[in-house]
Amino acid sequence: MTALVGLVVNPVAGVGGAVGLKGSDGETTQRRAHRLGAVPRAGERAALALAELAARHPEELRLLTADGPMGAEAALVAGFRPQLVHRPGRRTSAWDTTATVRALRRAGVRLLLFAGGDGTARDVLAAEPGCPVIGVPTGVKMHSAVFAVHPRAAGETAAAHLSSGLPVHPREVVDLDEEALRRGRLGARLHGHLPVPELPLRIQQRKTGATTPDPAALGGIAAELRTFLPPGELLVLGPGSTTHQVAAALGAETTLLGVDLLRREGAGLQPLATDLGERELLDRLAGRSAWLALSPTGGQGFLLGRGNQQLSPAVLRSAGRSRLLVLATEAKLAALRGRPLHLDTGDPALDAELSGHHQVITGFRRRALYPAY
Known part of the structure; x- marks a missing residue:
């Protein structure tokens, strides 16, 4: 039986990391990151997860995703011929993420992979995916407990779930106020939970706050x-x-x-x-x-x-x-x-x-x- 798998990539996730902007939210931050020489890597990390999935799950897979950098490009690199469910404009946005997730839900995908950071996890949560999800870590902070520890671990967990049906548990979606973060203040907020397949040591824990200093x-x-x-x-x-x-x-x-x-x-x-x-x-x-x-x-x-x-x-x-x-x-x-x-x-x-x-x-x-x- 062919497994339907969904993919959505936030192509600007993580662009603020290497240039020291402590996040990538907002067009102003993204433009500044590009001026500083930032190189987007969300697509290549998504492709790495897909390649691991394909290598570990040789049975037939059908991949559904958005066009261009929101999924199709990574899918082609990993050897998939994806079915497109959304065509974003030249500038992608959170709306494109939620629109893609809702289209994938209507198509009946069995598992959703999303490549991004905590902000992308919030967008996926808002779209109510209706199936288990695995986050491919491509952001800066990634405090949420919905991400794999590495892109390859995301592909490995996806393959194991599709093959044998891993236990699925609700995991926290947490995000920080990036503007406060850039001013040196930490302020995390719990936004909800997403269902995530559990494979020991492959899915990260939620970031905990600082304990009382000793x-x-x-x-x-x-x-x-x-x-x-x-x-x-x-x-x-x-x-x-x-x-x-x-x-x-x-x-x-x-x-x-x-x-x-x-x-x-x-x-x-x-x-x-x-x-x-x-x-x-x-x-x-x-x-x-x-x-x-x-x-x-x-x-x-x-x-x-x-x-x-x-x-x-x-x-x-x-x-x-x-x-x-x-x-x-x-x-x-x-x-x-x-x-x-x-x-x-x-x-x-x-x-x-x-x-x-x-x-x-x-x-x-x-x-x-x-x-x-």
């Missing part, structure tokens, strides 16, 4: 971080409350949600530049070595690929695995309940290179080995 633990991490950084060394600091508070313990004022460049001076850190995009990072690090300090997202465990796309494969390779420092309190690691740290750099070869056990700084003279892949 000054002793964070001060201990700061003291231990000093042992890695000789005077004069450069440090690229990733976003998040853990890294922000560790930097503060070392006397540096940094951005909460941006990527900053600092230098070790005396017993502390001196900020050199804040809230940098990929291109600015590469320019400043040209011919220079630097350490890179990151903390995984709370509850989800993403080390790379969620909210820190400024740390592109080129930036990561300039630092190297040996200079990648992972910072997390023991409580933050315990909250993962044994789930690994996730890597989603957009470069499969780099993901493989960075996979394995990493040394995590959890306090002063306290370190733990924790897996990442």
